[in-house]
Amino acid sequence: MNLTDEILFDVEDGIAVITIDRPQQRNAINRGVNEGLHKAFDLFENDASLRVAILTGSGDKAFCAGMDLKEAAAMQLRVPPRNFLPVLGDAIHVTKPVIAAVNGLAYAGGWLFAQMCDLCIAADHAVFGITEAKVGRGMPWAAPLTRMLPQRIVMELLLTGQPLSAQRAYELGYVNAVVPLADLRAKAMEMARTIAANAPLTVKAARELVYLSGEMGRSAGLRAAQHLFESVYQSEDAQEGPRAFAEKRPPKWTGR
Numbered sequence: 001m002n003l004t005d006e007i008l009f010d011v012e013d014g015i016a017v018i019t020i021d022r023p024q025q026r027n028a029i030n031r032g033v034n035e036g037l038h039k040a041f042d043l044f045e046n047d048a049s050l051r052v053a054i055l056t057g058s059g060d061k062a063f064c065a066g067m068d069l070k071e072a073a074a075m076q077l078r079v080p081p082r083n084f085l086p087v088l089g090d091a092i093h094v095t096k097p098v099i100a101a102v103n104g105l106a107y108a109g110g111w112l113f114a115q116m117c118d119l120c121i122a123a124d125h126a127v128f129g130i131t132e133a134k135v136g137r138g139m140p141w142a143a144p145l146t147r148m149l150p151q152r153i154v155m156e157l158l159l160t161g162q163p164l165s166a167q168r169a170y171e172l173g174y175v176n177a178v179v180p181l182a183d184l185r186a187k188a189m190e191m192a193r194t195i196a197a198n199a200p201l202t203v204k205a206a207r208e209l210v211y212l213s214g215e216m217g218r219s220a221g222l223r224a225a226q227h228l229f230e231s232v233y234q235s236e237d238a239q240e241g242p243r244a245f246a247e248k249r250p251p252k253w254t255g256r
Contacts (some may be wrong), residue, residue, distance in 0.1 A: 007036025
């Protein structure tokens, strides 16, 4: 279904597929994309039947080319407000996994959209670029990259504005898998189904663990993790998992 003219929202096997649908504009971010992504992630977060989301773009050229510079020029946009873009973990609160399925170039805000997701599958022709230096804009959103890529690589990307291939991003550990474009959706769905089949409380806590520990030292991270998983250990699902294993049947997760 269409949430706006620019955003499609489909559901398959408890997985939400969110598509930026402006292929003629290389899926650039305009007001409709902003509004539609806010709606899409709100719908995903508040529907208990949806376990995982996939974010992708229409067509075979671009995942997202960043800001629609024509619209930005008309707006005479200067310093964007903190919630200007629908960024997961910042402007939008989501507690369930999101996979980026990068179907082409991901530049500037498009890289940001791939970065904000928890996992990333890329088509083999995809490229990632932080091009703000070429148009005189800023990239404060790129700060987390210093934890996701080596410092010298980040410095090169930010200062030169030159793109990074999907294969190189995979070699650096930034991308989880690189596949032919024809296999991209199937690979993303395979990963999403694997996650969706797991215990939802454990998945939620494990996702939070990764982000929490990234902001803490070793000892603080371990203490936070113990607290984080306490409610998981005490849940009904924590009894159902071992019981299902002993009875040689698939577990029936309730999320309680």
